[in-house]
Amino acid sequence: MKTKTKEKINMSKSYILAIDQGTSGTKAIIFDEFGNVVVKTTEPLKSYYPQSGFVEQDPSEIYQSVVNAVKNCINQFNKQFPNEEKNIVSCGISNQRETFVLWDKNGNPLHNAVVWQCKRSVEVCGRLKEGGLESTVNSSTGLTIDPYFSATKVMWLNENNDKVKTAISNGNAFFGTVDTWLLYKLTGGRSFKTEYTNASRTLFFNIYNLDWDKTLLNAFGIDNINLPEVMFSSAHFGDSTFEDAFQKPLPITGIIGDSQAAFFGEECFTNGMAKATLGTGSSILWNAETLSKQTENGMLTTIGWSVEGQVNYALEGVIVSCGSTIEWLKNQLSVFNSYQDIEPMATSLKTNEGVYLIPAFSGMGAPYWQKDWKASIHGLTFGTTKEHLVRASLESIAFQIKDVIHSIEKETKSSLKELKVNGGITDNEFLMQFIADLLKTPITNMGITDVSAWGATLIAGLGVKLWRNFEELPKLPSEMIKRYTPNNNDIADKAYLGWQTIVSNKIE
Numbered sequence: 001m002k003t004k005t006k007e008k009i010n011m012s013k014s015y016i017l018a019i020d021q022g023t024s025g026t027k028a029i030i031f032d033e034f035g036n037v038v039v040k041t042t043e044p045l046k047s048y049y050p051q052s053g054f055v056e057q058d059p060s061e062i063y064q065s066v067v068n069a070v071k072n073c074i075n076q077f078n079k080q081f082p083n084e085e086k087n088i089v090s091c092g093i094s095n096q097r098e099t100f101v102l103w104d105k106n107g108n109p110l111h112n113a114v115v116w117q118c119k120r121s122v123e124v125c126g127r128l129k130e131g132g133l134e135s136t137v138n139s140s141t142g143l144t145i146d147p148y149f150s151a152t153k154v155m156w157l158n159e160n161n162d163k164v165k166t167a168i169s170n171g172n173a174f175f176g177t178v179d180t181w182l183l184y185k186l187t188g189g190r191s192f193k194t195e196y197t198n199a200s201r202t203l204f205f206n207i208y209n210l211d212w213d214k215t216l217l218n219a220f221g222i223d224n225i226n227l228p229e230v231m232f233s234s235a236h237f238g239d240s241t242f243e244d245a246f247q248k249p250l251p252i253t254g255i256i257g258d259s260q261a262a263f264f265g266e267e268c269f270t271n272g273m274a275k276a277t278l279g280t281g282s283s284i285l286w287n288a289e290t291l292s293k294q295t296e297n298g299m300l301t302t303i304g305w306s307v308e309g310q311v312n313y314a315l316e317g318v319i320v321s322c323g324s325t326i327e328w329l330k331n332q333l334s335v336f337n338s339y340q341d342i343e344p345m346a347t348s349l350k351t352n353e354g355v356y357l358i359p360a361f362s363g364m365g366a367p368y369w370q371k372d373w374k375a376s377i378h379g380l381t382f383g384t385t386k387e388h389l390v391r392a393s394l395e396s397i398a399f400q401i402k403d404v405i406h407s408i409e410k411e412t413k414s415s416l417k418e419l420k421v422n423g424g425i426t427d428n429e430f431l432m433q434f435i436a437d438l439l440k441t442p443i444t445n446m447g448i449t450d451v452s453a454w455g456a457t458l459i460a461g462l463g464v465k466l467w468r469n470f471e472e473l474p475k476l477p478s479e480m481i482k483r484y485t486p487n488n489n490d491i492a493d494k495a496y497l498g499w500q501t502i503v504s505n506k507i508e
Helices: 003-011 059-080 122-130 134-141 150-160 162-169 178-186 214-219 258-265 323-331 339-347 386-412 429-439 451-463 491-507
Strands: 015-021 025-032 037-044 088-095 100-103 174-177 193-195 229-231 234-240 250-257 273-278 282-287 300-307 310-319 356-358 376-378 418-422 443-445 482-484
Touching: 015 059, 015 178, 015 258, 015 451, 025 059, 025 451, 037 059, 059 100, 059 178, 088 178, 088 258, 088 451, 100 150, 100 178, 122 134, 122 150, 134 214, 150 162, 150 174, 174 178, 178 193, 178 234, 178 250, 193 234, 193 250, 234 451, 250 258, 250 451, 258 273, 258 282, 258 300, 258 310, 258 451, 273 386, 282 300, 282 386, 300 451, 310 386, 323 339, 323 386, 339 386, 339 429, 356 386, 356 491, 386 429, 386 491, 418 429, 429 443, 429 482, 429 491
Parallel strands: 015 088, 088 250, 193 229, 273 418, 418 443
Antiparallel strands: 015 025, 025 037, 100 174, 234 250, 273 282, 282 310, 300 310, 356 376, 443 482
């Protein structure tokens, strides 16, 4: 940071409240302006499964998890730092993407929130594709017609729920991704807004002219729906006391989808930088300077982040099964007892010995987009052990990342400079090294557990002018960072050839 900024910090340290509202829970974290975590609290969140393939959450429970997390966080902060609450200058929010809520003019939900994982609109997607809408959707939204995104599930509700249908028809249905719902509730209905990264995941936002696409809304039969004002990710969205957690209303100056928040937090600010969030699934985002409106390699075009006067685009590859594959081995097959067992089991073998796992438990995402594929294991012999299954599951994560990166390189006619990684699986050093060997590119783990919350903090700090530009953003301590340099061996390359052969056969 510049000297003038440091002088100001020494006089009075500033803090930012970050809210990371995820699928399985909500975190409230207070960072100081140097990037240190001061206080962190978490609240769990339930998902409901009314029938096979359906995934829902209670909108009131989403909101209450945020309020509870913030209240606990502020209580702890005030105990540790009496009289410092006034130095919390703003709030940033990162949220689970694609999940949405519909509510009426009184702020009452019309239905449970429909979660990004929900597959209820598979038939709707098929119908839209048969109607020839795929090209129109892609050229406007950068996305593909898939249940993953919000629009087709809004259509499903409009066709199958009388309450929703009536409200949309009467112009009394308000749509919002989770950020919009939270903002609406936190401001007592005064702020009905979203920002570019979340809007870009709805399947009815034109990411090139930066406006809701009336043609698509009409084609989807939902053109009477009320849609929020779209802002830069870094902006003043409103103020809230978080139900009296704060003595004075706190400005909310940053909102961003969780994967894009990690993208920003990982400092992927230049072309060819990419990040991979390795969680239940994986989102790989690649900073792209030049974009065409039609992608040909199974990639999505999306908005990576935005600050005042600047919208940054990214190419994205969505991998459906990463950590969930490991969980399946543990919970369904009892292949291992503790996650600490995974790495020694994998490294007990020099190679995969021809054993592969295609993790299409819920179909395959980018670059294949095969929702009907089923998971399969290949190359089993009487000599196959649990160790082979563990190694195959870890390698499947690396292979999928390679598939996505290779497709983006073809799309952009450029090479990957560096891959930043985050998420719980990044603790597995075997997997990180294997990815580096496969990509022949350095892999960097910045060492921060809550990278989405950190990205929201940076976005909010820019929004409140705590930092005036990217150069002033705080740098995380170098001792936290882990780097993996590619080894000069062909084990990963040979293994990948086997993966390509199996996947190619499934396509045929």
